[in-house]
């Protein structure tokens with residue numbers, strides 16, 4: 001029996017194979033089809049799927065021996081759902097390939113496409129029909145990252161990789177990709193180049209003392225990972241490698257010589273992908289050449305800070321309609337953001353960084369959905385805005401915040417910037433310092449960056465130059481920023497942006513006094529729509545294209561206090577949420593119905609049920625709304641319990657799996673409100689740049705087409 005291999009934890013599964021099992025798969029793909037498949041996959045890899053494919057192929061091989069892991073394939077709600085859904089789609093164009101081969105080939109191709117070695121790859125994997133049909137126990141556990149040395153070795157031995165070299169080399173795949181807090185409770189990338197395979201992972205493992213424990217809270221429970229100053233992480237299991245003399249020797253070897261790592265990786269990954277594969281494998285290797293250029297995916301956007309390492313935040317600066325300079329910050333951190341804008345004489349008082357515990361849970365306290373546009377008025381010397389970042393730690397953690405300042409031509413009365421003779425700089429500062437409770441105090445800045453403002457104005461963006469760097473508990477103050485800027489002997493607009501990490505989420509190993517983290521105020525019961533409130537919101541004038549009504553313009557005025565957790569605060573949050581879907585500036589879709597908001601089409605997992613029926617039901621409902629024959633649910637609070645759309649919003653991270661977003665019935669919520677760009681929405685809904693984003697984007701475009709809504713999209717932010 002080809003499957004009765006030593007270490008197979010469930011040899012009896014062979015006996016349960018259904019009669020239709022044909023271990024001898026005849027590949028009927030033509031060379032031309034292989035070439036087209038490479039092109040199709042390359043495109044997806046370029047879009048960021050590479051790490052997902054590498055991991056998927058590993059899990060498939062590790063659980064079902066390359067015979068199509070039914071655990072993964074049939075369970076479309078698994079955390080591999082994004083990439084599986086994509087492969088599903090690709091597969092329809094390549095009926096001659098088995099899904100097992102497709103999964104495996106995608107992994108192999110991704111390795112070389114992302115700068116890694118060529119994998120010697122052969123086709124011939126069979127598709128199992130169901131769990132029983134899979135030759136290896138498909139319920140074999142996938143390691144979760146907390147394994148000790150013995151468990152780690154045992155895992156690899158079980159899948160036929162017995163040497164320490166194999167194991168260490170394979171772990172080098174963690175140079176790629178990210179941990180996703182909503183999938184595993186861990187967060188962040190291991191390396192500075194998550195879309196390029198290099199030996200950086202091993203170099204980093206050579207100095208484990210650069211890492212400190214980071215506590216992360218999410219719905220998946222408290223986790224501990226390791227993090228360095230650049231925001232790169234290591235799982236506990238990665239660190240295990242540094243605690244075994246034999247592993248350490250190999251780490252040193254790979255760190256010193258990338259070629260050695262590549263050779264060993266190619267060998268080990270190649271064998272892994274053939275683990276337990278029947279003798280039906282073709283003799284000829286299929287080329288895994290044709291590597292696409294993925295560098296673009298890595299370098300976008302060019303304004304991420306720090307410029308190497310895990311992006312702590314990325315800033316887009318665009319000149320909008322000639323009047324505003326809009327700073328948009330994408331951050332993968334939670335907490336609060338403070339922004340100060342002023343002339344060269346900024347003082348601590350000009351920059352307010354606030355800290356008021358944001359919700360650790362889903363709910364209206366989270367501002368994931370908040371896009372704040374802050375306008376700096378012509379005569380203001382300084383202004384500020386503080387924004388609660390999305391507190392929910394169970395979602396992909398990118399948030400987007402926009403600030404806008406009036407064009408420096410206008411600001412010139414206070415800054416001295418005149419006309420197009422703009423040779424100033426915009427200075428950014430990133431901080432992970434901790435402000436003092438609710439006191440809104442700036443007490444440290446870690447990293448400074450400058451933007452050449454003339455580049456911003458003439459080209460729409462300026463490349464960042466790092467001008468200062470300090471340790472996390474830096475003594476550099478905002479005053480120091482102004483000093484550095486002034487020292488550059490140029491007229492300066494200092495934009496100080498401080499990101500305050502919520503201590504509870506990014507514990508830095510310290511316990512947080514509970515007093516600093518007020519619990520979220522969540523509605524105890526479903527609130528009924530408040531007709532009066534709705535009415536008043538719908539007449540609110542929007543301040544700008546990205547305004548949610550949550551913005552404030554400040555001038556030199558004293559900063560308002562933080563929103564208390566009162567009814568007012570709650571209604572403010574409601575407003576923010578509401579505006580996500582029905583910005584008041586948007587013309588009504590039709591006379592009766594207003595803008596389409598959330599559609600509570602389906603809830604729970606939609607995959608595996610009758611998709612066609614669900615889609616039909618959705619269409620029906622959509623039509624009703626558009627025709628004005630039904631009114632969409634108005635109060636966002638009611639979406640909580642009612643709608644799957646709400647899942648996206650409320651439980652977004654944990655439930656935004658591709659399974660859900662791929663189905664148009666699910667995303668009806670997103671709409672028909674043309675003022676929202678898809679890009680905006682992706683951030684609001686917590687959808688990351690890789691798989692989910694693409695699927696979601698496509699689905700939204702399709703939906704819009706059907707609804708006849710046209711909207712020009714700005715270039716993608718990330």
Ligand code: HEM
Nearest residue numbers: 051054055058143144145170173177178179180183184237
């Ligand atoms: C004991 C062994 C291993 C453990 C415990 C482990 C654990 C993990 C965990 C917890 C994640 C984060 C998933 C997420 O949050 O999205 C991850 C990601 C990843 N793993 Fe592993 N892993 C192991 C071995 C491997 C191997 C052998 C490979 C491939 C050769 C691999 C490739 C990857 C890749 C590419 C990612 C990033 C995926 C993405 O960007 O979504 N891992 N791994």
